[in-house]
Amino acid sequence: MLCILPCILFLALAADVAVRDIMQNVIKLWRTLQGPPQVGGPGECFVRNFEIGSDMQAWLELHNAVYQRHEKSRPWEKRDFAREFDWSKGWTPDKMWLAFSAPEQGELVGSVALATRASDGNAHGSIQWLTVAPEWRRKGVASDLLDHLESHCWEMGLCRVLAETLNTWTEAVAFYRNRGYEA
Numbered sequence: 001m002l003c004i005l006p007c008i009l010f011l012a013l014a015a016d017v018a019v020r021d022i023m024q025n026v027i028k029l030w031r032t033l034q035g036p037p038q039v040g041g042p043g044e045c046f047v048r049n050f051e052i053g054s055d056m057q058a059w060l061e062l063h064n065a066v067y068q069r070h071e072k073s074r075p076w077e078k079r080d081f082a083r084e085f086d087w088s089k090g091w092t093p094d095k096m097w098l099a100f101s102a103p104e105q106g107e108l109v110g111s112v113a114l115a116t117r118a119s120d121g122n123a124h125g126s127i128q129w130l131t132v133a134p135e136w137r138r139k140g141v142a143s144d145l146l147d148h149l150e151s152h153c154w155e156m157g158l159c160r161v162l163a164e165t166l167n168t169w170t171e172a173v174a175f176y177r178n179r180g181y182e183a
């Protein structure tokens with residue numbers, strides 16, 4: 001016990017430093033919607049809502065392919081999905097959009113989820129896990145997904161939408177700024 005205690009303390013301290021480093025790099029970008037967003041932009045994909053029975057595996061594969069590179073963590077499993085998108089806290093599949101390469105039997109090429117949060121007593125939309133497969137980037141997939149998310153926000157009466165990312169994720173920052181999100 002005595003000999004593993006310093007190791008545990010060291011690991012906890014190291015983890016704390018890593019978390020602090022990450023938090024320092026978090027950047028919050030906001031957009032205020034001025035009118036109902038148009039859905040059906042120039043993207044080359046087909047967007048629909050998540051279907052819990054058939055889409056789980058493909059979603060996990062896309063998520064792991066993109067974020068394991070960033071997070072260096074173990075791959076997500078179904079239980080991680082269930083923890084993140086918790087039905088008991090009001091999350092429902094109509095708050096997630098998937099982009100496919102073709103309308104029928106297409107490959108999953110992108111995804112985004114919406115959470116509702118509150119700041120200063122006002123509710124706002126929060127963009128969660130925006131992800132596009134590397135070979136499908138710069139084709140308007142994320143733009144199409146965000147059109148759906150923002151349109152849903154508008155229908156829910158959420159005019160303010162928040163994107164949180166790391167300032168070291170330059171592609172995400174460039175994308176959100178291009179969409180009119182500002183610090």
Ligand SMILES: CC(C)(COP(=O)(O)OP(=O)(O)OC[C@H]1O[C@@H](n2cnc3c(N)ncnc32)[C@H](O)[C@@H]1OP(=O)(O)O)[C@@H](O)C(=O)NCCC(=O)NCCS
Nearest residue numbers: 130131132137138139140141142143165171172174175178
């Ligand atoms: C960020 C990300 C979602 C963008 O997806 P995408 O489908 O390539 O984005 P779009 O094609 O809709 O891009 C729209 C515009 O955003 C900007 N943009 C997108 N990616 C960019 C990049 N890598 N560099 C500079 N600008 C970029 C451009 O202005 C682009 O328009 P253009 O291609 O006509 O120049 C994608 O790169 C990705 O999945 N990255 C890894 C995961 C991630 O960072 N997610 C966000 C987490 S918060």
